[in-house]
Amino acid sequence: MLDDRKLAVLRAIVEDYVSTNEPVGSKALAERHNLKVSPATVRNDMAALEEDGYITQPHTSAGRVPTDKGYRLFVDRLSQVKPLSGAERRAIETFLAGAVDLDDVVTRTVRLLAQLTRQVAVVQYPTLTRSTVRHVELVPLTDRRVMLVLITNTGRVEQRVVELPEVVEETRIAHLRAVLNACLDGCGLSAVPDLVADLPERLPAEDRPAVATILSVLLETLVERHDEKIVFAGAANLAGADFTTGLRAVLEALEEQVVLMRLLGETSGDTPSALTVRIGSENPYLHGTSIVATGYGSGDNQLARLGVLGPTRMDYPVTMGAVRAVARYVSQILAAS
Amino acid sequence: MLDDRKLAVLRAIVEDYVSTNEPVGSKALAERHNLKVSPATVRNDMAALEEDGYITQPHTSAGRVPTDKGYRLFVDRLSQVKPLSGAERRAIETFLAGAVDLDDVVTRTVRLLAQLTRQVAVVQYPTLTRSTVRHVELVPLTDRRVMLVLITNTGRVEQRVVELPEVVEETRIAHLRAVLNACLDGCGLSAVPDLVADLPERLPAEDRPAVATILSVLLETLVERHDEKIVFAGAANLAGADFTTGLRAVLEALEEQVVLMRLLGETSGDTPSALTVRIGSENPYLHGTSIVATGYGSGDNQLARLGVLGPTRMDYPVTMGAVRAVARYVSQILAAS
DNA sequence: ACTTGGCACTCGGGAACACAGAGTGCTAGA
């Protein structure tokens, strides 16, 4: 059905269309790529490709444009991820190395990726679920207020102000802190609820109301935020592009954490570290856009996902190369800190 | 020169143009607002207003459009800040009250403001400079690494990982923590450098390298970030609007912290809590856009600024009302926590 | 002195139209 030449024609169509943004005709195609056949032959192949739904023409008597199915075939079988240049690699390395804390790492990463791909970059904050507790701190603010600070091994810090039901002395707070740390230090976050379940019973009865309050806030912190935070950058790169779904819809999706989450995360099935590509209508929430994403994190401990969002007509090999490279470097940085 | 009727005409032109986005002609104007005079009279007034540079016509024989100077006069003398409806006030209150920490307050604020004004909202994080130290925490991570956590009275938390030049025992770290807190608790951040200057000399000589390292990181944290962080929301609201300067330029400015800072801050001269409005070309960095901003923070302790960015053709009374109201509510929330 | 009605003028924007160019499908021949 699809012999080698037809595939070559499809590849050529995708490449030309991506670079020129104009429907590509048989004549130009036969010339620019040295296919060694005449335009007429190319036309026959194109007719076959169109028959199978890989390409389509916007109007009668215009050139051909790849369909989502066409891009899919191109990504799966016709293209190779393009590695970055040495200069780019060095630029990434030095740029990321300057980060001072987790916030900074994420901010730098998302900007870097946006700049590298000239598209919208999206980065999810490292998930708490798989990380471990490094330290729990209780800081007395007033006699009825305590600040709870949770520090994880990924360098993430969560803080909450807790209103206590009654006045508690500082020494008791210090004791509670010691108990909490003894109990939780180094534990995975997902194990925390079990570990603290019987804690109130092991403490003096008079402290129990306060302890219960603090623990409930702690648990809330764990479940509520665990992977909701997502940032993006490079919205300016949308200015030129034309989305079938409308620029407004894209911008709204970007500011809607929930939608963004779904877009990034939905495909993180078996092998989170693999590149996943969603093309156009394969994308359930934002038709007319494509997403290239991957997990990141040290080794088998995948922390979160990052990726790029752009028009269906994007340079997939280059974009995939950039996403993969950035994910690797960020993973290194995080593992080192 | 400008009698009352001419001013009324100018006001009518601004209001009509803002609501219809089309150049407004003498006839429609005389009808819609009951000016009790004929279109011909209005035309004469318009000619005078144009002579003085308050309005202009895009082409010969089109209606008139306000100039930046016209908007300026409108804002200064012809309009009144429009207070929010009761329902809107309640919505703000409940929405902001649900915030769990400073991050959350800022995020909610910026979204709220964007939604309320249907434009781009910009919020600067509370400045560290004027706030005071509530607690300094040193958490040992490994035997050569310490996490430094700085908590301010505004609920802001800064954390840094410090690499120590040599192994330091935990007890010494605990001691240093106690000394630091005794020294800094409750002090204004700007006073910190002076207060810690002689600290190394008051400690055992063997600890000095470590102490010096920690202090340098602490000072770095203070100066580096003190008012650089700014967030925005509502970029989707730009989709419909047409900027003379180009959508791309606006989006780029929004992602460039430095530019954004300048836009918000430049006008915070004498009375930071007053509303400042920059119209079109008055705006040095982003022509063709207007900015409505104000300071926020409890009472005379102004912490930072927030505002709205939109096309020059915006509804100033409503926007100013929203910005002022939100700033007040945020100030309340921050003062209470 | 200001206001009003009338009138000629000027443009911008939309509709109608023609036309060139690119691209196609099809058929016949190598």
Place this chain on the structure above:
DNA sequence: TCTAGCACTCTGTGTTCCCGAGTGCCAAGT
């Protein structure tokens, strides 16, 4: 199975034309 040729069909562009909204000015009215 590929190639060449040919007639056909579009879109996009440039031109022309016309309508209408809006103006500026002038002369008459209050």
